[in-house]
Amino acid sequence: MKIVLVIDQFDDANNGTTISARRFASALKAHGNEVRVIATGKPADYKYAVRQMRFFPIVEHLITSQGMRLAIPNKHVFEKAAAWADVVHFMMPSPLAIMGLRHVEKIGIPHTAAFHCQPENITFTLHMGNSRRINDFVYGKFRDTFFNRFTHIHCPSNMIANQLREHGYTAQLHVISNGISPEYAYGKRSKEEWMEGFFNILMVGRYAGEKRQDVLIEAAAKCCHAREIQVILPGKGPLEKKYRRLAEKLPNPVIMGFYEPARLIEILHMADLYVHTSDAEIEAMSCMEAFACGLVPVIA
Structure with a gap:
């Protein structure tokens, strides 16, 4: 199967979503699939490259210090990727993904999503992480603008699947752990x-x-x-x-x-x-x- 992953940042493994996406891509390829990504960075055989969004310095620092970059939506890149793909999998509800979802819906390519970005990851950065009203609002925005347009969503834990059900998400939810790399294994060393x-x-x-x-x-x-x-x-x-x-x-x-x-x-x-x-x-x-x-x- 030819699979395209949509994720704003793929090259630098400095946040959980990117690490999960890279492991996911490796596992899919190990099972005989072809995988490409739409992401920021330099073009590569496996990547449809898009330009990075730029913001005022304070906002730019806030985003990059979280280990993230946001991509500028590019319709032509999605057209090229969609012509190759059997299925498109969206990793987070970014502007890039929202535009891409409209495109794959229009041409009828199968598409799935994953829920990796918890509203609290955003609201805590804005010092409103303990506000249930604000978090519920973000869950609702994610739901209405993005996730309720999918029939299948990957949830890394039962906890987040339950949160989505409580907030009115209608897709079929598939709870599958992100897992960890096999190199993290039991061992003891003398202290330095x-x-x-x-x-x-x-x-x-x-x-x-x-x-x-x-x-x-x-x-x-x-x-x-x-x-x-x-x-x-x-x-x-x-x-x-x-x-x-x-x-x-x-x-x-x-x-x-x-x-x-x-x-x-x-x-x-x-x-x-x-x-x-x-x-x-x-x-x-x-x-x-x-x-x-x-x-x-x-x-x-």
């Missing part, structure tokens, strides 16, 4: 020098409002064993400076920064405890990766 003598607590995720790394920082600071605790926060995102300032109250400097998978796995194999503080997750892949590596997780 910078970890020795400490109880090393890890939380992996973007430095974004819904991930709530601040909870772990505050808890470690208040703990009677604070001097024995080393907080490690692999990731990147718009709240890095805020969290570094907050972590100044810790007896031991917080460890922050982005790690490639191979290095992250080494750290997972050396740490003592994983704490997942996030307030909003469709499926917490970083937590799954941690307990697959043998860490006990404490989950919000």
